[in-house]
Amino acid sequence: MSFDAAQTRGRQSPGLRGVYAVDEGFAALLSGSGLRAVRQASGSYILIDLDAQGALELDATTVTGSRLDATTGGSGSYTTGVMGTATRMPLSLRETPQATTVITRQRMDDQAMTSITDVVRNTPGLFLSRSNGPGRPAFSARGFDIDNVMYDGLPSAYQGWVVGVQPNLAMFDRVEVVRGATGLVTGSGNPSAAINMVRKRPTIDPQVRLSGGAGRWDDYRGEVDVSGALNDSGTLRGRVVGAYRDAHSFRDEEEHDHGLFYAIAEADLSERTTLALGFSRQEDQTNFFWGGLPIGIDGRHLDLPRSAYPGTDWENKEQKVNTLFGDLEHRFDNDWRLRLAAMSSWQDALFSGTYLRRDPALDMYHYAYQSGHDEDQNALDLYASGPLQWLGRSHELVFGVSRRENEMTTQEYTGNGFIPVGGARPDFVRAGKTHNITTQEGAYLTTRLSLADPLKLILGGRLDWYEYDNRSGNGDYKVTRNLTRYAGLVYDLDAHHSLYLSYTDVFQPQTQKDNAGKLLEPVVGENYEIGVKGEYFDGALNASLAVFQIDQKNRASLLADQSGCSTFPTSSCYEAAGLVRSQGVDMELQGALSENWQVGAGYTYTRARYRKDDDPANEGERFDTDQPEHLVKVSTLYHLPGQLEKWRVGGSVYWQSRVYNDVALSGGTYRLDQGSYAVADLLLGYRANEHLDLQLNLNNVFDRTYYSAIGYDISWGSTDTYGEPRSYLLTAKYTF
Structure with a gap:
């Protein structure tokens, strides 16, 4: 100021x-x-x-x-001031000893993002996989799948290939991403990344924002966002967001619609105590979610038209999820605070669909399938944080407890099986169900020690009690007092640059047993990282360069000698001996290059290889050939100066290196691939007056033809999936 x-x-x-x-x-x-x-x-x-x-x-x-604060709505920035996803401490990107990214509200709006899949595709270091079918996206980072998505810091299980809902971005202020192992805040998981969806909060000043858009293939969308104080003193505030999208696709017959209602109220119970309560309901529907296009019996692409629709006229996928959430925070006189946060979500999903598959004679059929899913997730987190004085210096401390529960009921149907290509809907009949409950309880402590003015040490630990209860039969297992560790050292080289190194880990329970019939120890993902970060213009621009290594060890390996296995041949025995190592480089620039120029850019190189495996042929080979080793993502926005100040221009470039699959044939294998490719998008915006703003987004400007996922089997795995051709979207926003 x-x-x-x-x-x-x-x-x-x-x-x-x-x-x-x-x-x-x-x-x-x-x-x-x-x-x-x-x-x-x-x-x-x-x-x-x-x-x-x-x-x-x-x-x-x-x-x-x-300096920017955490909230990004209205900031116009491509970065944020602070984030707490890595440690629960509100640290700047420079102070966080891991590779971090924030996708701000401004960046979401500029690139017309609507769901978490758009965020993953545009976030440096993250990879969006369509290998399970166009409507079942999976996310990965540093070579490993992402199996947790957080909401305001509370972790939630994500399985995109099963029932993972795609959060609608209309209700979020920003998305914070921490790459590498994040067990300190998520508990169990893979050493990939934490994606934290941070919801919009009410404002004191009244605001009403209306948005409408229309694009190619009858893509229509609308959004309303109303916020403000609900009493004269401003101690009671509320916000309501509604969004709806109805769209077709470049694929013939494909259509989908998405609806969202979001409401949150915030009250100052006293000068130092704030309570927030909110509710959201999201409904998604599509008639194409499973398989993609088939590959030839010779293992090659069939090069069908991009508009080819491999489904039937009766299939449908419906997902409905209701979420109730809240938090209570009290701020003490000594700058300590106590925060209790809770969330419950109930998801109902019914999938009726097909995928193209060949029988043993290699004749083509549709394979029909139906399943129902009822998933309930609950999360609770209570922690205290604040400063403490020790040896004449000020330090920070966070300690807390958390609990997660995931209850899944899957309804099974008869009628699943081969039908003629384009055949009528089978007579699906309920046949039974499976029911399981996963609970995880944890206690954690993190401290940030000021060893010297330029040197900070972050130490953290977490104990977890994990239990899987299979209510449908055998298969229960548990992990008791698993210890997760965190260590990070940050040294300020000067006023703008810091050098850091860190160690983090995460665990993942596994179900295989050894010769004695004992469950194997959990898989452990260890993340080693060293890097340098830069912060310029009081945090308006952030830069980073990191080198990392991840060892995912204790992976189940089939014992070559089963003579000592008490359950063989009914079931085999294993040992916790497998190892996958991922190594790479992470580079990023995010924020303002000047008053008028915002940029978000990153390059990631990831080399993930088997080091030890029960199949010796895998050792030294790529861990997942469906994931590219090189990723480049650049987004930018520039406000023109002078008499053209009402105009803005921008764009983005996405580039990835080659991916491939070795397809098994009767006489050997054929390497099916998608070579490296780049896709460019453009943006043109015009602010007509203080209320009305117009924006045109042109995607895949050069109409590049490419596969966003490729098949892997001539009989099973029809997942050749084209990327979206050239498209456009015109958006009008009105604010008052």
């Missing part, structure tokens, strides 16, 4: 009570003063005298940088 001292002479402010974002805080501070804080493109603020007539002169004003 910078201003002329004469502007504030003789004026008073009532001060602040409660928790505010920056813009809201300034509005409350200056209420009734005749002054207004106006944010500049650089992130700094100036004071405007509302009572002044004509032009306002600020002879002694100097515009300087102003």
Whole structure:
């Protein structure tokens, strides 16, 4: 904030009570003063005298940088000031000793993102896989699948190939991503990444935002976002978001629609206590979600038209998820705070679909399948955090407990099987169900020690009790007191650069047993990382370079000698001896290059190889050939200066290296591949006035033809899936 001292002479402010974002805080501070804080493109603020007539002169004003806070809505930035996904501590990107990215509200709007799949596709270091079918996306990072998605810091199980719901971005302020092992905050999982979806919160100032869009293939979408204080004092605030999208596709006959309702209320129970309660309901429907296009019996692409639809006219996928969430926070006099957060979600899903498959004679059929899924997830987290003094220096401490529960009921049907290509819907009849409950309880502690002014050490640990209860039969297992460790050292080289190194890990229970009939120890993913981070313009621009190594060890390996196996030949025995090693480089730049220029760019190289496996032929080979080793993602937005200041231009480039599968044939194998490819998008925006904004997005401008997923079997695995051709979307936004 910078201003002329004469502007504030003789004026008073009532001060602040409660928790505010920056813009809201300034509005409350200056209420009734005749002054207004106006944010500049650089992130700094100036004071405007509302009572002044004509032009306002600020002879002694100097515009300087102003640090961003966590909330990104309205900031216009491609980065954020602080994030707590890695450690529960509100640290800047530079202070966090892991590779981190934030996809801000501005970036979501610029690239017309609508779901988490758009976020994954555009986030450096993350890979969006369609190998399970177009409607069952999977996410990965550093060579391993992502199996957790967090909401406001609470982890939730994600299985995109089963029933994973695709969160609608209309209700989120930003998405925070931490790459590598993240067991300190998620508990169990793979050493890939944590994706934290941070919801929008109510504002004090009233705001109404309407948005409508229309695009190629009858893609129509609308959104309304209303927020503001619900009483005169501003101690009670609310926000409601509604969104709907109805669209077809470049594939013939394909269609889908998505609906969202989101509401949240926030109340200051006292000067130091805030309660928030919210509810969301999301409904998604599509008639194409499973298999893709088949490959030839020679293992090659059939090169069918991109518009080819491999489904039938009766299939359908419906998902409905209701979520109730809330948090209660109390702030003590000594800068400590206590936070309790909880979330419950109930998902109902019914899948009726087909995929193309060949029988043993290699004749083509549709394989029909139907299943119903009822998934309930609950999460609870209670923690305290704050500063402490020790040996004359100030440090930080976080400690807490958490609990997760996932209850899944799957309804099975008869009628699943081969039908003629394009055949009528079978008579599906309920035949039974499976029911299982997974619970995980944990206790964690993290501290950030100030060893010296430029040197900070972060140490953390977590104990987890994990239990899987198969209510449908045998197969129960548990893990008791699993220890997860975290260590990070950050050294400030100068005012703008820091060097860091870190160790993190995560565990994943497994069901295989050894010769003694004992469950194998959990798979452990260890992440070693060293890097350098840069922070410029008071945090408006962040840069990073990291080198990492991940060892996923204790993987189940089939024993070559089963003579000592008490359950053989009914079931085989294993040992925890497998090892996969992932090594690579992570580079990123995010934020403002100038007052008018935002950029988000990253390059990732990942080399994941089997080091030890029960199949010696795998050792030294790629862990997953469906994932590219090189990824480049660049997004940018530039506001034109001078007389063209109402215009903005931008675009993005996505590039990935080659992927392949070795397809088994009767006489050997054929290597089916998708070579490296690049896709470019463009953006043109025009702000007609202070209320109306227009934007045109052109995607795949050069109409590049490519496969976003490739098949792997001539009989099974018809997942050749084309990427989207050239498309456009025109969006109008009205704010008042």
